Amino acid sequence: MESTRYEMLANRLAELIRGGTFAPGDRMPSVRQSSHEHRVSISTVMEAYRRLEDTGLIEARPRSGYYVKAPVLSEARIPTTAAHARKPIHIERASLFEAVMDTVADPRVVPFAAAAPDDSIIPKAKLASISNALFRKHGGAALRYTLPPGRRELRVAVSKRLLGAGIKASPDEILTTHGATEALLLALRATTKRGDLVAVEAPTYFGILHLLRDLGLRAIEIPVSPHAGFVVEALETALKKHRVAACVVQPNFHNPIGGLMPVEAKQRLAALSERHGFAIVEDDVYGELGHDGIRHPSISLYGGHVIHIGAISKTLAPGLRVGWIVPGPHFAEIKRLKSIQCPWNATLSELMVAEFLEAGGYDRHLRRIRQLYAVQCARMRQAVVSSFPDTCRVNQPLGGFVLWIEMPAAFDAEDFAVRAMAENVSLVPGPVFSASGGLRNCFRLSCGFAFGERTLDAVALLGKLAAR
Structure with missing residues (x-):
């Protein structure tokens, strides 16, 4: 009789999922709640949920509960590994980029172009409370400049966070920066000279391409797989013909592909770095945003000449402009460059982030936004497919x-x-993410802002424009 009950419950819940009551990414009712609502035992609910797991309708997330899985599309609906130029490239200015970015702050525009957290996601009340407490403690000193290497309180807090990625860096081995972009600039300036060749992903974050262009560096494109991220085999092929000074890579939850480099690929990349003597600039700003809650390791865990970069722009509040860099043997040079380039960090921002990391419930905040981003990506993806x-x-x-x-x-x-901008919807076209100006048939949509009817309407509008 008990097995009949759990089968009946599993079938009923499966109908609700397929009927849209529980959408992809939604959290299922807790076991105790389902037990109460359906008037069955907790063991019956557990068996029903296991059955739904076995059929691929839901998944368990550690310390979080059960969630509706997004439908698995056939390989024919997953993007292909990007075509890429195999020769060194002098990067030109992307003419449309400035026009797209100009729309981001316009409240009339649906901001699919902005890869940033929505205002509703930022823990404003907690940050305001921390800010008030810091003013009471430090007074006007909270508004002074902070010189490199940055506030020690922040470097201590970052040192603790980095342990989760396998990075054992003391506070004295960390420099704080004005976000990740400044950290990327410092890393490139310390490891390259004008005319050098840098390996970049195809596609890659467009800010990296802008830095290469302005520093007079050439690029060699390395394709990125939607499944496994950076294709190390392509870099191995390029290294047979070209000397590379640095390789900029996003190993964990790549922007814009979302892929994750497996451990074996990270090991191979680290070995190539040691064999050929190039620096790996590891951009890890999305590293703590895995939808499954797992913190994946830094490439530096496996060796190589790695400069690790992180920031709170995607996890906490982009406007605080707080990032960090672990320069390894380049510490002295990067500190010197930082002292010349932009020596004054914002003391209040660094103190606020340090306090939030240490005592503001950062892990609890991460659990909340990981779930939220997983839900929003699943819903947006389903809307695009539809x-x-x-x-x-x-x-x-x-x-x-x-x-x-x-x-x-x-x-x-x-x-x-x-055409989308004319309809007050912003997005970023593929050529902006390409050193060679390729990817003309691709574009990126951000799921970082609050999901609702406006989002669905905008996706439907884009679908009609695309069909034309």
Whole structure:
């Protein structure tokens, strides 16, 4: 009789999931709540949930509960590994980039272009409380400049956080920065000279390409797989013909692909770094945003000449402009460059972040936003699949909050972005993420802002534009 009950409950819940009562990414009622609502024992609910897990409808997340899984698309609906230029490239300015970014702050525009947390996600009340407490404690000193290497309180807190990624860096081995972009600039300035060749992902975060261009560096594109991130084999091939000074990589929850480099790939990349003598610039700003809650290791755990970069722009509050860099043997040079380039950090921001990391419930905050981003990515992805032509492909990010859309080869993403902006919807076209100006049939959508009817309407509108 008991087995009949759990089968009946599992079938009923499966109907509710397929009917849309529980959407992809939604948290299922707790075991105790389901026991009360359906008037069955806790053991019956547990068996029903296990049955739903076995059929792939839900998944358990540690210390969080059960969640509805997003439908698994066939491989034909997943983006392909990007085509890439195999020769060194002098990067040119992306003409559409400034126009797209100009729309981000316009409240009339649906901000699919902005890879940043929504205002509702930022823990404003807690940060305000911390700020008030810091003013009471430090007075006007909280508004002074902070010189490199940065407030020790923050460097201590970051040192503790980095242990989760396998990085054993003392506070004296860490420098704080104005966000991750300054850290990237410092890393490139310390490891390259004008005209050097840098390995970059295809696609990659566009800010990296802007830095390479302004520093007079050339790029060699390395493709990124939606499943396994950076394709190390392609770098091995490039190294047979070219000398690379540095390699910039996002190993954990890549922007914009969302992929995750497996341990074996990280080990191979670290070995290549040691063999060929190039620096690995590890951009890990999405590293703590895995949808499953797992903190994946830094490449530096496996050796190599790694400069690790992190920030709170995606996890806490981008406007605080707080990042950090673990320069390894380049510490003295990067500190010197920082002292020349922009020596004054914001004391209040650094103190606020240090306090939040140490005593503000950062892990609890991360658990909340990981679940939220997983839900929003799943819902947005489902909306894209439902609204766009069957020829579109969309990634299944394992972390972070961006989607990468691939359309047929003849699709013009830049023209599509212009048409979308005319309808007050912003997005970032693929060529902005490419050193060679490729990826013209691709674009990125951010799932970082609050999901609702406005989001669904905007996706439906984009689907109609794409169908034309």
